[in-house]
Amino acid sequence: MAKLPKTDELLRINFQPPKTGWQETPVDFKPGTWLYAGKAESLETLGLANPRQWSPEDEDWKLPENWKEIILEGLRERLGKFRSLQLFMDTCVRCGACADKCHFYLGSGDPKNMPVLRAELLRSVYRKDFTTAGKIFGKFAGARELTPAVLKEWFYYFFQCTECRRCSVFCPYGIDTAEITMIGRELLNLVGLNIDWVVTPVANCYKKGNHLGIQPHGLVDSFEMLTDDIADITGVQLDLSFNRKGAEVLFIPPSGDVFADPGTHSLMGQLMLLHEIGLDYTLSTYASEGGNFGLFTSHEMMKRLNSKMYAEAKRLGVKWILGGECGHMWRVINQYMDTMNGPTDFLELPVSPITGTRFENTKSTKMVHITEFTADLIQNNKIKLDPSRNDKHIVTYHDSCNPARAMGLLEEPRYILKNVCNNFYEMPDETIREKTFCCGGGAGLGADENMEMRMRGGLPRANAVKYVHEKHGVNMLSCVCAIDRAVLPPLMHYWVPDVNVCGVHELVGNALVMKGEKKREESLRFEPIGTEEDNDV
Amino acid sequence: MGLNFSLLIVAALILAVFLGVEALGLSFLFGVIIPYLAIATFIIGFILKVVKWAKAPVPFRITTTSGQQKSLPWIKDNKIDNPATTSWTMVRMALEVLFFRSLFKNTKAELVDGKKLTYQWEKWLWLAGLVFHWSFLIVVVRHFRLFLEPVPAFVTLIGKIDGFFMVDLQNVYITGVLLLAAVTFLFIRRVLIPQVRYISLAADYFPLFVIMGIATTGILMKYFYRVDVVSIKELTVGLFSFNPVIPEGVSVLFYIHLFLVCTLISYIPFSKLMHMGGIFLSPTRNMPNNSRAERHINPWNYPVKVHTYAEYEDEFRDKMRAAGLPLDRESSEAEAAATKE
Ligand code: HEM
Ligand code: SF4
Ligand code: SF4
Secondary structure, three states, rough: OOOOOOOOHHHOOOOOOOOOOOOHOOOOOOOOOOOOOOOOOHHHHHOOOOOOOOOOOOOOOOOOOOOOHHHHHHHHHHHHHOOHHHHHHHOOOOOOOOOOHHHHHHHHHHHOHHHHHHHHHHHOOOHHHHHHHHHHHHHHOOOOOOOOOHHHHHHHHHHHOOOHHHHHOOOOOOOHHOOOOOOOHHHHOOOOOHHHHHHHHHHHHHHHHOOOOOHHHHHHHHHHHHHHHHHHHHOOOOOOOEOOOOOOOEEEEEOHHOOOHHHHHHHHHHHHHHHHHOOOOEEOOOOOOOOOOOOOOHHHHHHHHHHHHHHHHHHHOOOOEEEOHHHHHHHOOOOHHHHHOOOOOOOOOOOOOOOEEEEEEOOOOOEEHHHHHHHHHHOOOOEEOOOHHHHOOOEEEOOOOHHHOOOOOOHHHHHHHHHHOEEEEEOOHHHHHHHHOOOOOOOOOOOOHHHHHHHHHHHHHHHHHHHHHHHOOOOOEEEEOOHHHHHHHHHHHHOOOOOOOEEEEHHHHHHHHOOOOOOEEEEOOOOEEHHHHHHHO | OHHHHHHHHHHHHHHHHHHHHHOOOOOOHHHHHHHHHHHHHHEEEHHHHHHHHHHHHOOOOOOOOOOOOOOOOOOOOOOOOOOOOOOHHHHHHHHHHHHOOOHHHEEEEEEEEOEEEEEEEEEHHHHHHHHHHHHHHHHHHHHHHOOOOOOOHHHHHHHHOOOOOOOOEEEOOHHHHHHHHHHHHHHHHHHHHHHHHHHHHHHHHHHHHHHHHHHHHHHHHHHHHHOOOOHHHHHHHHHHHHOOOOOOOOOEEEEEEHHHHEEEEEEHHHHHHHHHHHHHHOOOOOOOOOOOOOOOOOOOOOOOOOOHHHHHHHHHHHHHHHHOOOOOOOHHHHHHHHHOO
């Protein structure tokens, strides 16, 4: 694995474009910036094209004989299926407003990380084969031939976009480079070009129900470890149920939160809360993944994985579904699920049995976000909270890209945070809410082999954290996304070492006063509760 | 490269008219045939393009949400930037089309002291863009005084307001000047900002040069080489009433102006200038973010291969049983059939 450069070395970013034009500048597969190829085995599990052993470093990518035909035919098909693609290919005026909005551009200075050029990589090929001007004027109209070198460029840059949609907020036509990346990746998949950090979790999720490929009994064990910890910390024993028919609610968190800190702490907080209010809910081992790396593969794959949620809700006969803290999961639920796998005539309009609130905004998908659910509980005074238990945390909040820009979940988590902790500070306006900066590892790019690129892509986020760290002493970066919880800790470690990362519900769990609990001495991380000064005494 | 190429083409176009009209006497070609061809190309090309877009379905509701969603009643939602209804979506769209609302959000990022990222105020592109487009629109509307007889009252009114300022005892249309200034600014920024220069294609310089050419020849005709407006109006009204005539005394400057306009409008359907139609159809802007409340239909939604619960249970039945998980079947279908025999 490539060695990670020091921070000051990495900060020497050159924003001057190279002398050679972008069409003449070949892609450089520098170690630390790209991801390993998808394993043949995973491709086979999923029935994806061209499973084989290969590496992006190789000269020969072992493409099928007629790869070019496949790609161009795939492009033609998608132009007919997605108005978004047609428009985004035709209407960009190259005004450059999106250029410095991409975290990968800001962190790398590589002009092909400007959203507009990322899109031009595909657009140039589109012009050549699908437009009159491109056919006649060729290069002068910005058209170019699809060659193996162009394909390599696509692979490099479409797996260097986290599909965060920040660019689309600023574009005067709403051109969403994430959409172009998604379709670009779909095309790459047609000839067997994908990354292992996406394909293997997808294969696991498909067969075993979750990204890590944990089998049913393993999953139950892992949840038991969480409830054991909760019992140790609070003295309250939770009784979880799995695959239980007739429960009122099916609760689906992202599986990352079951296995890895600090996600586990956040999931513990959610389980404690659901226990405390006595919600009649079940977990599922079959639909044990809220996340959906299919989104990072193709629309079809997204649908194949997502189908489990409704299938399981139907089989178990629940009334509605509650979803955990996860970012891209909520893009899928908010913008794709019902269209792909609905209608949901077997479910009922979600109603909180505790507050009686009817979640009218979910009357078609019948799926509620845990922060919507919790915010409603707090607003109705249904839970007892002691925010002072979080006093040693000086908290800020990172909006994950998808809940922010593909849903608009901005105030719910903030409302919760302001009720469960006493020290909350926002990062600068240009870096939060709809303008939030990506963690640098979304859309399947959270691997280790591209660590340098992750640190670069995460620079704008880290820089904003650093600002509030220095100004207000912020030491806890909260978020509602499982990928964030995996990717932000190393990012903080690299750029702002004194800041930790947590899920919003970890702080809820700390603050939650439970019936029959013992005096809380430890936080969900088994750290002493109270301010740091207290602990020093 | 793209810049020089575009400049060369525009210069060649101008030279072609000059020679064509002055040396070869092709005023009917440049005054009648080409304008008709250009208008036909524009209208047909524009319609075909929009139809092509409209025919492609919108499979998913991929609204870009730039504000708080509508969820719990006591949380204030941002109705414009994250509309939940069609009417608010129309407000969002109107603000985009009329005032370039998204572009107004623009900032300029800079790495200060080699370590601090800052996001600075940058509205010049927005301002120049807005001035350019509004001026362009008003200039076009004003031109209808030359195409129609009698001149509609609102055209006269717009002309009056636009020509409010007097310079040297002459009314100066402010929009003409602003148009030229704004388009020049857009050109200069394209050349001076290294990133924007890097992404620019010949196709980006070309319309700017054509528009500069149109505005310059227009201004020259109006204020410097006073052309014979009466005969020009005869020509344009003739075109619009399908009785084309080529009156005497029409300056070659006018033919250049007209030809550049023809170039521009026939170029529109084949180029990025179609953004004027595209913006209305943009799926990230023209749909409400209500896909959890209302089901959005994908016309080509097709069944996909899934891994069913039954298959999953078959694979893990023993482990599930051992872990105390409830089962739908005690044994797989195949096993059950085997034991029966
Ligand atoms: C509904 C009508 C239209 C809307 C909403 C619209 C919007 C925009 C926006 C937001 C930009 C980017 C910012 C800028 O560079 O100004 C732009 C660029 C541009 N528009 Fe329009 N536009 C419209 C119609 C037109 C028309 C009719 C023309 C002329 C034929 C035109 C020519 C251009 C050109 C040449 C640019 C690129 C400027 C540059 O190179 O920097 N637009 N338009
Ligand atoms: S902001 Fe939009 S129109 Fe401007 S360059 Fe970027 S994608 Fe193209
Ligand atoms: S979606 Fe995000 S990562 Fe991709 S080009 Fe746009 S800003 Fe960059």
